[in-house]
Amino acid sequence: MSPGRDYYEILGVDRSASQAEVKRAFRRLARQHHPDVNPNDPQAEARFKEIAEAYAVLSNPEKRRQYDQYGVVGVPGGFGAEVWDELGGFGDLFDAFFGARWAPRRGQAARGSDLRYDLEITLEEAAAGAEREIVAERVQRCEECEGTGSESKAEGQACRHCGGTGRAQRTTATPFGRLSTVTTCEVCRGEGSVVVDPCPSCKGVGRRVGTARLSVSVPAGVADGASLRLEGEGQAGERGAPPGDLYVFIHTKEHEVFERRGRDVYCELPIPFTVAALGGSVAVPTLWGPDELKVPAGTQSGQSFVVRGRGLPDVRTGVRGSEHVRVHVATPRKLTARQRELLEEFAREGGDGLDEAKGWFQRFREALGGEGDQ
Numbered sequence: 001m002s003p004g005r006d007y008y009e010i011l012g013v014d015r016s017a018s019q020a021e022v023k024r025a026f027r028r029l030a031r032q033h034h035p036d037v038n039p040n041d042p043q044a045e046a047r048f049k050e051i052a053e054a055y056a057v058l059s060n061p062e063k064r065r066q067y068d069q070y071g072v073v074g075v076p077g078g079f080g081a082e083v084w085d086e087l088g089g090f091g092d093l094f095d096a097f098f099g100a101r102w103a104p105r106r107g108q109a110a111r112g113s114d115l116r117y118d119l120e121i122t123l124e125e126a127a128a129g130a131e132r133e134i135v136a137e138r139v140q141r142c143e144e145c146e147g148t149g150s151e152s153k154a155e156g157q158a159c160r161h162c163g164g165t166g167r168a169q170r171t172t173a174t175p176f177g178r179l180s181t182v183t184t185c186e187v188c189r190g191e192g193s194v195v196v197d198p199c200p201s202c203k204g205v206g207r208r209v210g211t212a213r214l215s216v217s218v219p220a221g222v223a224d225g226a227s228l229r230l231e232g233e234g235q236a237g238e239r240g241a242p243p244g245d246l247y248v249f250i251h252t253k254e255h256e257v258f259e260r261r262g263r264d265v266y267c268e269l270p271i272p273f274t275v276a277a278l279g280g281s282v283a284v285p286t287l288w289g290p291d292e293l294k295v296p297a298g299t300q301s302g303q304s305f306v307v308r309g310r311g312l313p314d315v316r317t318g319v320r321g322s323e324h325v326r327v328h329v330a331t332p333r334k335l336t337a338r339q340r341e342l343l344e345e346f347a348r349e350g351g352d353g354l355d356e357a358k359g360w361f362q363r364f365r366e367a368l369g370g371e372g373d374q
């Protein structure tokens, strides 16, 4: 899926639209944009596929929820059963469209298959978005014969073995009489046509294995496990048939400091015990560079603070989540003579903060069954 395209916009419905409204919108648009209804419009097929993809996601409550939350949904391998059911309602019109273009059929060169590529990104890249180059090994169109498989780039000729049907009939005599079986023609492998002058560089197949350098736009805020579809970048189809798609699966590396939960990130931060007691500002790391966190006087270890707008952005709206900072109070391991003197004076003064915790200590002792000294 190309980032930024909005399924709700494609179907022209509200984000709050009911399932019935989504279905109605899809039916209306599908009828309107069907390529057979718009034979002179080259955009119609692309538009129609877009509508079908939007419907595939929004008609499925689980996928719709995922889309609402992250803005992307993995739909490798095409559409779910619900879309086929819906398309079935349109009868042969849709069957012809999907069948001819998306499924191998006798007499038709098969569309190339989809590919999967796993891309590892950092949490910073997930937050800010990134342009990445990937190198994919795939079956590509043979440039020498322009994918025809023929040295002279000629059309295939009807297979003589099967008369162009792609099927062979075999009749065998059995004790119960003659038995006819229909099999795929071995000469043309069921395609009904053969290449007369095979291209020397691809041996008549029209495709060769090669490597492709592709750039991938990782959208800011992309969810871990999301997949991005690069249309037409999968395996090449047979002899001029359309290529498959390439699905890039996103994996986010574990971060040393932050743990991601949706749009929010969590981290732990040690703060000086003087700041915890007196209050003040401490530097806090964020995905967007260092920031400042104001700590009130009397802050306890384990207390959490929220820094708004320092989480990851929503893929569609760009609105950022928060960073949750859990502080723990660092006790100095070494003291200078002067520091020791000051702290001893502080201790003599009393008010060490334990008064408030007295109730807890009382319950603690009771739980241990001890006598308690008060």
Ligand SMILES: [Zn+2]
Binding pocket: 142, 143, 144, 145, 146, 147, 148, 149, 150, 199, 200, 201, 202, 203, 204, 205, 206, 207
């Ligand atoms: Zn070739």
Ligand SMILES: [Zn+2]
Binding pocket: 159, 160, 161, 162, 163, 164, 165, 166, 167, 185, 186, 187, 188, 189, 190, 191, 192, 193
């Ligand atoms: Zn044949």
